[in-house]
Amino acid sequence: MDDVREESAGGETVKRFPTVGIGTSAGGVQALQRFFENLPDDVDAAFVVIVHLDPGHQSELPNILATRTRMPVAQVVGRVALQPRHVYVIPPNRQLLATDHHLALAEFDEPRWQRAPIDIFFRSLAGQHGNDFAVILSGAGSDGSVGIKAVKEAGGIILVQDPDEAEYGSMPRNAIATGMADFVLSVREIAERLPGLVRDRRNPNAGALSETDGEAMQRILSYLRVRSGHDFANYKKSTVSRRIARRMQVQRAETLADYLVVLRENPGEAPALFADLLISVTTFFRDPTAFEKLAALVIPRLFEEKAVPAPIRVWVAGCATGEEAYSIAMLLLEEAGRQEIQCEIQVFASDLDDVALSLAREGRYPAAIEADVTEERLRRFFTREGDQYQVRRELRDVVLFAKHSLLKDPPFSRVDLVSCRNVLIYLDREVQHEVCATFHFALRLSGYLFLGSSESADGPVGAFRPIDRESRIYQRASIPAEVRVAPRSGAVTFGLERLPPRTSAPFRPQVEAGVHHEALERLAPPSIIVDESYRVVHLSEHAGRYLQPSAGTLTNDVTELAREELRFDIRAALHRAFAHNEAGLSGAIGVRFDGSARRVYLQTRPLHSDPGASRSAIVFFFEGEALGEASITPTKIEEQANGEQVQQILQELQFSQSQLRASREEYEGANEELRAANEELQSVNEEYRSTAEELETSKEELQSINEELQTVNSELKTKLESVSRAHSDVQNLMAATDVGILFLDPQMRIKRFTPLISELFNIAEGDEGRLITDFTHRLDYDDLAKDVRKVLRDLASTQREVHGKDGAWYLTRFKPYRTIEDKIDGVVVTFVDIGERRRAEDALRESESRMRIMVGELQHRTRNLIGVVMALADRTAIGAEGLNDFRSSFRDRLGALARVQGLLSRAAPAGGVNFDELLASELSAQSAKNGGVLTLDGPKGVALRPISVQALAMALYELTTNALKYGALGQRNGRLNIHWRAETENDAPWIFIDWRERGVDTARVPAGAKGDGSGRRLIEDALPYQFGARTTFVIEPDGIHCTIALPLSGPQTENIPNDQLAAS
Amino acid sequence: MTSSPLRDRRILVVEDEFLIAMSLQDALESAGSVVVGPAPSVDKAIKTIDSESHIDAAVLDVNLGGALAYPVADKLIVRKIPFVFTSGYEDNVLRDRYAHVKNCPKPYLFRAIEEALVEAMSLS
Secondary structure (H helix, E strand, C coil): HHHHHHHHHHCCCHHHHCCCEECCCCCHHHHHHHHHHHCCCCCCCCEEEEEEECCCCCCCCHHHHHHCCCCCECCCCCCCCCCCCCECCCCCCEEEECCCCCEEEEEECCCCCHCHHHHHHHHHHHHHHHHCCCEECCCCCCCCCHHHHHHHHHHCCCEEECCCCCCCCEEEHHHHHHHCCEEECHHHHHHHHHHHHHHCCCCCHHHCCCHHHHHHHHHHHHHHHHHHHCCCCCCCCCHHHHHHHHHHHCCCCHHHHHHHHHHHHHHHHHHHHHHHHHCCCCCCCCCCCHHHHHHHHHHHHHCCCCCCCEEEEEEEECCCCHHHHHHHHHHHHHHHHHCCCCCCEEEEEEECCHHHHHHHCCEEEEEEHCCCCHHHHHHEEEEEEEEEECCCHHHHEEEEEECCCCCCCCCCCEEEEECCCEEEEEECCCHHHHHHHHHHHHHEEEEEEEEECCCCCCCCCCCCEEEECCCCCCEECCCCCCCCCCCCCCCCCCCCCCCCCCCCCCCCCCCHHHHHHHHHHHHCCEEEEEEEEEEEEEEEECCHHHCCCCCCCCEHHHHHCCHHHHHHHHHHHHHHHHHHCCCCCCCCCCEEEECCCCEEEEEEEEECCCCCCCCEEEEEEEEEEEECCCHHHHHHHHHCCCHHHHHHHHHCCCCCHHHHHHHHHHHHHHHHHHHHHHHHHHHHHHHHHHHHHHHHHHHHHHHHHHHHHHHHHHHHHHHHHHHHHHHHHHHHHHHHHHHHCECCCCEEEEEEHHHHHHHHHHCCCCCCCCHHCCCCCCCCCHHHHHHHHHHHHHCCCCCCCCEEECCCCEEEEEEEECCCCCCCEEEEEEECCHHHHHHHHHHHHHHHHHHHHHHHHHHHHHHHHHHHHHHHHHHHEEEEEEEHHHHHHHHHHHHHHHHHHHHHHHHHHCCEHHHHHHHHHHHHHHHHHHHCCCEEEEECEECHHHHHHHHHHHHHHHHHHHHHHHHCCCCCEEEEEEEEEEEEEEEHHHHHEEEECCCCHHCCCCCCCCCHHHHHHHHHHHHHHHHCCCCEEEHHHHEEEEEEEEEECCCCCCCCCCHHHHCC | CCCCCCCCCCCECCCCHHHHHHHHHHHHHHCEEEEEEEEECCHHHHHHHHHHCCCCCEECCHHHHHHEEEHHHHHHHCCCCCCCEEEECCCHHHCCHHHHCCEEEEECHHHHHHHHHHHHHHHH
């Protein structure tokens, strides 16, 4: 792919390849996979995939597509130059724009549901690149429909997936509904067709059509004119050729001649070309100065001229996508506001193009209209929706859109203003005049006409007079003009029929000779205009034929000037005309002209003039066939028949004839009125049709809104389900937890609580909404409200340990309640039972202090023990016979001391050491030299006070040592009896010990070898000293007799707690 | 033995442990002192103090067979008899109001007792 990059970086080549924008949404991943599977890898175009992505998720689309094509697929991460044979994918939460053969990312300005990334991209593509490709695949919604129009206007080609094949058909369907789709195919067919289209892509410039194509072009246009009735010869040549070139590309026609064949053979092609040619760009307030003039000169007058409150009616013919109609409606609404007039305003906007009309009805315009519409108007008449402006209801309601052909359909009537801009220029001069005549009919007397900058209403002479020639504003002149446009009946093609305008008889009296001459002389029979006193005011040409003044003074009285035969009838007719204001036609009157007699008929008609002006009448002379001699002279008849009778019958006949004439005229007048009424009705009917169409559209809109609502509803339903599931989870959690949770609102009203809370605060179900401070509680804690307020103020959580009145402990934690929108809406208070922990802590503290006491005691005991050891060493040293003797004695005594420590520590902490155990321990430790007989006699389990054990043990040690060395245990005949008993003396327990040695040969004991006397001293002095014991120690001739009486009650140990030591 | 500052002084020994009391008595007597007591308990000590008209100083074991020797100390203070404590406890655990009384921790060498007694007597 490196070579491609280099090639494309090489300047000129960059611009040679087109861009294929692919827009898709729901169901798009599959469609895209199929598309790229079927697309060859060598199509020299850059592919840009625009999909609707969840803004919160990474898109896997590039990886998915990469498995279907060998072209490099990349998600766009920043500005990147487009390269052919590359696939670019839109990233989530960004809009993609094509700028100068680069792709750029931008943030969305609008909320998620208003985003239309496909439209945005296509529009940017159209604005930057010219003829590219737009592909719409499966998807829901209508994104892309606006964008493809822009692409098509710029000469691009639109391919849409067949909605029946698409998983979601609404996006393709909407795209097709715009009428912009050049191809509606399956995904596979699109992929197969595209390479050819890219290859055949023509340069859209008009230069591609050579001069020699001129003739073919003419033939195409004539064919189109025949088919559609529209002559596009007056279109700008570049526009026409560009659009024909586009169609050629679509139809894969190599030359114009080929295309002409296609056009002829394919019945769908002519309408398609027609539609392409009709794509027109119009803007708001196009030619601003003209609109300013209109606003200044015409609009105010429309209001002023409304004497009675009647609606102001405006007809915008050829409204295209509605900008012109809305512009005029805005001017009207503004003027109505200025004049504070409550006046109904109707703007009829008509056009041929259904698609344009539907866009106009929708009233959505891209943000680019900011350039044409002032900010104030945008604010008043539009609402911003994303990157579009939507016409507000106020404006929309004023404008009525209807499909209507200026040339074929009956016009609207009694209109105050007709605006038809840049339509006439496409029509030939003859048709232009015809259209102007239509406008003349449609307009009320002195209504206004507003044309495009290069058009004029010179049309039927005198029909309009200019108000401002430069701005093409005209006013309907008052000359009579009646235009009929025949409704098209069962026409086969776009064909257009024209009926010649019918001019009719009634004229306004024009006394000026010139007008009279012009209007009548050419068409009418000879006539005379006569005033009320029968004086001839004016004669038409040849009228002299019927005059023959009598002899005498010349008078201008017609009854004397006319030929004699006519005088009677003229007088009668004029009388009727002036007296009864009736027209009359005479019977045949025989008049003898120079030699020949002819029948002459008279027609008399009163002429209505302005009130106050003198009245007049006109007399026409119709000359009939020649008369035979016989019938010429009534005198002869009179002579032949009974003169009197005939005269009477003739008069009656004449009278009847004139009556007949009068009724015929009446009938004709009525007929005329009916025709006018019919005309009127047709116009009204037209309006009704527009309204019906409008309603139909509204219904469709409602239907689509309904569908949208249904979608929203089902979404909401799903959401509701998940919310209610979450809610039940919360309920269960609240019910199940041992933790007390209390939700308060910012006013400290209860919102929700768990069972523990209801125990602590005496709250029951149904207390939600009440103030928490109104409830008593079982806590030793009065600052709840204060703490809640603090949390609400500082927005920081706090915690404290709170003592319950029943001895429980709770860890109470306050946290601000944050809504999903991160708004603070109260406080959450949790109570966690920490009784266990507290108890454990207490136990730990206690055992710690016990430990401290024990350590102190241990130290005390150890130090005391060392003191004893030191004293023991002193005592041993006193009686020792040399170091060796000291060492063995001292070691043995330390051994005894160690033994008793062992006994004591084993007995701890219960403390008791029994006398029998102590005795056994001492005896067995030294029984190695057992020589005599030992008898023990006493109860077991006599517990000694621990405090006295050590001293007693040392005494027993000394006795045993002596007995082994010198006494009963050291001699064969020796006997040792140890007898003890526990007894109560003076209510206190004592132990009585009797140590009696017998059979000891005291003589064998070497003199001075009686030990150091330590044993005796211990028994005689230490025990009484320390424990108040009573002791005896007697050396009998056969051995030692020792008695010890030791109290068993009194302090058990030496332990004194540290706090007693230190307490003052 | 050189002349001890304790010579001819009447020294009360209050100590429950017989062997230690004997050792201390021997040492004091060696230094030329006259030992009053020794007394093994609070009762005996107080009786001794009451019955003796003249005591120059006292050595007082804090723990007398599991009982505190403080009543004895108080009695000595009342009688204005200087004394020193001996105990297996650290100085700092003893009652604040005896802060001025020197404590000779066990096990002690007699020299320590001797010096402490001399110091106590010189201060009083």
